[in-house]
Amino acid sequence: MADANTILDSKLREIFGYTSFNPHQREIIKTIRSGRDCLAILPTGSGKSLCYQLPAILSDDKLAIVVSPLISLMKDQVLQLNQLGEYAVLLNSSLSREDYRENLSRIVEGQVRILYVAPETLMKPHILDLLEGVTVSFLTIDEAHCISEWGHDFRPEYRQLATLRERFPGLPVLALTATATKRVREDIVKNLHMKNPALYVASFDRPNLFLEVEEKNSPFRQLTAFLEKFPDQSGIVYCASRKETEQIVGKLTKQGVSALPYHAGMSAEKRNRNQEAFIRDDVSIIVATIAFGMGINKPDVRFVVHYDLPKNIESYYQQIGRAGRDGLPAHCLLLLGYGDISKIRYFINQKEDEKEKRIANNQLSVMLGFAEATCCRRIPLLHYFGENYQKENCGACDNCLDGGRGEARDLTVEAQKFMSCVWRTGQMFGMGYIINVLRGSTEKRVVQNGHDKLSTWGIGKGHSKQAWQQLGRQLIAHGLLSQDPAYGGLKLTAAAWPVLRSGKSFLGQMNEGKKPEEARLKKAAALNREDVLADPATRNLFEELRQKRKELADEMGMPPYVVFSDRTLIEMAKYRPSTLAEMMEIHGVGAVKLERYGSIFLPIISK
Ligand code: ADP
Ligand code: ZN
Numbered sequence: 001m002a003d004a005n006t007i008l009d010s011k012l013r014e015i016f017g018y019t020s021f022n023p024h025q026r027e028i029i030k031t032i033r034s035g036r037d038c039l040a041i042l043p044t045g046s047g048k049s050l051c052y053q054l055p056a057i058l059s060d061d062k063l064a065i066v067v068s069p070l071i072s073l074m075k076d077q078v079l080q081l082n083q084l085g086e087y088a089v090l091l092n093s094s095l096s097r098e099d100y101r102e103n104l105s106r107i108v109e110g111q112v113r114i115l116y117v118a119p120e121t122l123m124k125p126h127i128l129d130l131l132e133g134v135t136v137s138f139l140t141i142d143e144a145h146c147i148s149e150w151g152h153d154f155r156p157e158y159r160q161l162a163t164l165r166e167r168f169p170g171l172p173v174l175a176l177t178a179t180a181t182k183r184v185r186e187d188i189v190k191n192l193h194m195k196n197p198a199l200y201v202a203s204f205d206r207p208n209l210f211l212e213v214e215e216k217n218s219p220f221r222q223l224t225a226f227l228e229k230f231p232d233q234s235g236i237v238y239c240a241s242r243k244e245t246e247q248i249v250g251k252l253t254k255q256g257v258s259a260l261p262y263h264a265g266m267s268a269e270k271r272n273r274n275q276e277a278f279i280r281d282d283v284s285i286i287v288a289t290i291a292f293g294m295g296i297n298k299p300d301v302r303f304v305v306h307y308d309l310p311k312n313i314e315s316y317y318q319q320i321g322r323a324g325r326d327g328l329p330a331h332c333l334l335l336l337g338y339g340d341i342s343k344i345r346y347f348i349n350q351k352e353d354e355k356e357k358r359i360a361n362n363q364l365s366v367m368l369g370f371a372e373a374t375c376c377r378r379i380p381l382l383h384y385f386g387e388n389y390q391k392e393n394c395g396a397c398d399n400c401l402d403g404g405r406g407e408a409r410d411l412t413v414e415a416q417k418f419m420s421c422v423w424r425t426g427q428m429f430g431m432g433y434i435i436n437v438l439r440g441s442t443e444k445r446v447v448q449n450g451h452d453k454l455s456t457w458g459i460g461k462g463h464s465k466q467a468w469q470q471l472g473r474q475l476i477a478h479g480l481l482s483q484d485p486a487y488g489g490l491k492l493t494a495a496a497w498p499v500l501r502s503g504k505s506f507l508g509q510m511n512e513g514k515k516p517e518e519a520r521l522k523k524a525a526a527l528n529r530e531d532v533l534a535d536p537a538t539r540n541l542f543e544e545l546r547q548k549r550k551e552l553a554d555e556m557g558m559p560p561y562v563v564f565s566d567r568t569l570i571e572m573a574k575y576r577p578s579t580l581a582e583m584m585e586i587h588g589v590g591a592v593k594l595e596r597y598g599s600i601f602l603p604i605i606s607k
Pocket of ligand 1: 018019020021022025042043044045046047048049050297299325326327565
């Protein structure tokens with residue numbers, strides 16, 4: 001056993017340049033190598049591909065078949081894999097006749113270890129005949145939820161795959177998916193005729209994603225303030241309508257921010273072009289409707305902003321999941337607008353079918369349970385996936401950084417200030433407005449309403465906006481304030497008066513001392529660039545390495561991350577390897593990449 005482990009460890013290092021396995025990878029690899037069927041349910045970014053790539057590469061002379069639904073993803077995988085050695089080919093309808101033939105012959109001659117194939121191509125009689133003639137090591141079904149009608153992405157072609165079990169009876173099957181529900185899981189096992197499969201289910205927590213919700217008051221300003229913290233980094237902004245994507249891109253471009261739109265109203269060609277520009281780091285930001293993200297595998301997306309409320313938590317999770325696949329910290333900001341909620345409610349009410357209406361209402365309330373949570377955001381999010389999140393403080397959501405479930409203190413005076421401001425402004429304004437008045441804002445609306453003359457104007461300057469927001473959320477959560485579900489206007493409830501009139505004490509948390517905004521960023525960036533790259537020399541070096549990477553990638557017509565990941569470049573800039581042997585110690589540098597790129601990057605570092 002120890003022996004098998006040592007071999008896996010050294011191959012992981014030699015071929016992929018990684019020092020250790022991610023959770024479950026080793027067990028899955030061993031299971032499939034032992035010839036047993038295996039179902040693995042792992043979230044995005046957990047390294048599913050390695051689970052079949054490593055055993056495939058280790059099975060000399062044999063061919064592993066990988067079925068995948070999306071051509072763009074297959075292409076990307078083959079590109080990345082072939083940077084490590086010429087291991088893989090692709091068969092699907094997008095290939096020219098010549099390439100198709102060439103790939104077929106490489107398979108027959110046993111030159112490759114992995115065949116990526118679309119399901120309908122695999123089921124063609126001539127391909128099946130051809131595969132009879134080679135030794136197949138195992139069959140991988142990627143995105144295995146596509147076989148289930150209960151999943152979000154049913155593909156009828158996947159159903160045909162079951163007949164493979166008759167044609168290749170002894171062939172072990174590895175099914176991979178990031179979709180967790182029990183029904184889908186059972187469907188996969190049943191429809192693929194899996195035999196006593198080993199089951200691996202990982203937690204759906206993505207600890208490197210920082211989760212934050214802000215009340216939406218001036219969204220574009222909020223967006224640009226957020227973007228300032230991520231200069232030149234890749235990110236996605238999701239919004240609800242095509243028109244809005246175009247408008248936001250227009251305004252960003254005017255401010256010199258590099259952004260392109262992506263939505264279903266554009267021609268396929270233009271969409272592809274924008275997606276490609278994003279993948280190749282020619283543009284930093286994509287402003288998209290939900291149509292964007294399915295076919296891409298970009299590992300270094302550093303932020304996802306939801307400009308509008310997603311309609312359910314499943315799509316929210318999927319969309320934020322596109323950030324931080326490389327395991328480095330990434331930031332997810334959701335702007336919660338009460339107008340958006342009432343818009344969604346309106347559309348739900350238009351539905352004729354009662355059942356549909358009920359489902360949509362449920363989905364909305366689960367989504368709001370997350371967005372309006374005052375506890376750790378991972379609790380409601382993971383609850384949706386049937387997980388019970390236990391940590392005291394996740395360290396990576398706004399609520400936890402605001403103090404988490406720490407000690408409550410006496411906030412009676414602050415609560416009085418907040419609530420009397422609600423009262424004096426006439427109990428019709430939302431949280432953002434109340435806080436502006438408390439903090440003495442001279443914003444047009446405040447002045448027009450004469451609220452700069454109120455006794456409560458400016459009495460809250462001692463606290464940051466975030467601290468007041470935190471208090472406001474607690475007053476709502478404890479039932480002292482009620483919030484208009486459609487517009488977000490705050491009102492006092494009967495429970496408010498004892499605190500306001502007779503000084504009944506109110507206990508809660510408010511972030512004192514540190515500026516939460518800064519604390520938050522520091523925390524989110526701890527592992528990441530900002531810490532390592534705070535040093536100007538290191539940052540300069542990183543930028544130079546990045547430029548070289550882009551140059552090489554452009555020459556080869558590939559995305560930069562195929563050459564090296566950000567993490568690799570950050571480690572190079574930090575540790576400054578001076579020999580090839582030292583270079584090999586860097587994350588993501590295996591034997592082949594060392595040979596290809598080592599001598600190109602070393603001189604930049606030594607200079
Ligand atoms: P998934 O398909 O589960 O979303 P991927 O297979 O695309 O995940 O892998 C996500 C990222 O993690 C990739 O950049 C991959 O190279 C990296 N990765 C995979 N396994 C490891 C590992 N053991 N150590 C470090 N990085 C890994
Ligand atoms: Zn948390």
